[in-house]
Amino acid sequence: MPLFFFLKNEEKADNMTFMNKKTYNIFIIGCQMNKSDSERIAFSLESLGYFPEEDIYKASLVVITTCGVRQSAEDRIYGLIPAVRRKNPEVKIILTGCLSAEKLVKERLGDSVDIWMPIVELDNLPSLLGEDSLGGHERDYLNLKARYESDFSAFIPIGNGCDNFCSYCYVPHARGREKYRDHKEIINEAKDLIKKGYKEITLIAQNVNSYKSADIDFPKLLKMTNDLPGDFWLRFSTSHPKDMSDELIKEMGECEKLCHHVHLPAQAGDDEVLKRMNRKYTQGHYLELIDKIRKSLNKQAGEIVSGFWMPPVAISTDIIVGFPGETEKQFRETVKLFETVKYDMAYIAQYSPRPNTAAAKMSDLVSEDEKKRRDEELNDVLGRYNLENNKKYLNRVVEVLVDSKNSRGEMIGKTKTSKTVIISDTTKSRKIGDILEVKIKSVKNFGLYGEINKDE
Ligand code: SF4
Structure with missing residues (x-):
């Protein structure tokens, strides 16, 4: 891109x-x-x-x-x-x-x-580049200033690198060990963005929930960001299930600016495959986390809060199909995971070996045709449950942050739960970056369709 x-x-x-x-x-x-x-x-x-x-x-x-x-x-x-x-x-x-x-x-x-x-x-x-230094040498690249692409939504990097060495993943080899940014730098960047009128802030790192800077951990950083004065949506990405602590889940439920969408990569449903992936959790532990997250974030789900319907927390995940040695029986555990969690979104990847990783040396490879078949089957399951989840939005009024327009001039945006909404309104006065009050009129597997709420 x-x-x-x-x-x-x-x-x-x-x-x-x-x-x-x-x-x-x-x-x-x-x-x-x-x-x-x-x-x-x-x-x-x-x-x-x-x-x-x-x-x-x-x-x-x-x-x-x-x-x-x-x-x-x-x-x-x-x-x-x-x-x-x-x-x-x-x-x-x-x-x-x-x-x-x-x-x-x-x-x-x-x-x-x-x-x-x-x-x-x-x-x-x-x-x-053979240029003169600009002075003010900043050793940590994350503290360098950014030229934000958007003027209403911004990522704030809170760290770089990863210590986890999942057996299929190249990132720790490429980006090195975890290094986190001083919380004061992060908060200053957030304050600056809020002052400029940014409506959405996303804290990002390879593994946000292992953040540590002096005595500030991720639950504290999340609360500090949430408590900044201003009207903005707060998100974070990406979390590792092994570091999703009870304290963080509790804090998430108390941060009123935090958008209710949690991306929690499972990668596989079978415990033996998870072990060979070096993920350090089981399907049982993962499901317990999902249960706790739903309990913590769904306290007001279904109610009208400040004039808007509060949807249940949306859960998304990353999955790899066809990891070396993954049998049909083990793949069925991933299907079972999908049927249990009923994800709102999943990014499904067919395994491909990456250089220098432990998995690249594993034998018993799954054929390309079989990976494709598993990918398609999971997508079917995902679509089915997503439609079921999306139907809950019918005739509800939700807030939508507009991020683009399509060729017909209709606005496209996202709810706080990261559901994509196409709004059948081509009025010129509405623009990208607006937060609109939208009534959902129809739904499909992967999208919602709405119109500006006439009671606005
Ligand atoms: S998958 Fe994520 S947690 Fe695992 S090694 Fe790669 S970046 Fe780290």
Whole structure:
């Protein structure tokens, strides 16, 4: 997904000569963390006099934030980089993100990449580009300023890296051990965003709930952010089930600004598979967590609170199908998990081996056809239960934060439970970034359809 930061036309014209010399385009592959990192890269580049360029083939500098989670994400750079170089031989290419230190990737791409920059070296960008340092050297890249892509919704990174070494995952090898940001820096960034009128703030890290800074842990950080004065929606992502403590679940139920959507990656339903994935929990423990989360966050579910219907907490997950050695019987445990939890959303991935991971050395591989079949079966189960969940929204009035418009001019947004809503209203006065009062008129497996509440 490309990230562009547009200048006003007058600014563009004034700076045209300069822009021809130093322009940048950031191409993002992968997760929210890469998106957040790219906002910090953009700010650093603009501080060095670079201007955004919408067309990747015209930019003098192209930054690619890579993803190592799946082979398909890695494969994208092998097509993209030669294409960019072919169309613009003078371009300078920086490769950052999860694959920036991967030996095999370096061997394969060789000289077609000018600068290999692990994201933790972002503070070193001026010297990598042969530019003068801007002064005020900041060693922790998370504390560098960001050029937010959106003017109403922002990610605040609270840490980087992971200590968990799930056997299939490349992230700890790519991003290194967990390192967390000082809570005062996080709170200051949140205060600044709220002052600017941001309506949605998401605290992100690979594993938010193992956050620690001095005596501040994640439940405390969540409460501190929630208690900041202002009217905003608060979210966090991503949680590891083994670190989802009772204290955090209790705090989540008491934070009135926290959106009632919890993403809790299960990865598999079978205990033996979970063990080989090195996930350090069982299906039983995971289900207990879901139960506690629902008890804590559903206290007012179904009631009208401040004029809006309070939906039950939405639960989503990540799942890998076809992990090495996963038998049909073990896969049925994942199906059972889906039938028990009745997820609102699931990101289902067909296993692919990643370099240097423990799982890449495992034998007894599941065939590609079988992975595809399991993926499709889970999607069917997901769709069925999601429709059941979505039907609860029929004729209810909910708040929707508009984040885009479709080709028909209809607004598209999300509820606090992260349900996508298409609003049949093309009135020009409503705009992206508005929070609207919407009555849900119809539902499908993966979406809600509504109209502006006439009683508004
Ligand atoms: S918790 Fe596991 S899956 Fe998540 S980033 Fe860490 S190693 Fe990867």
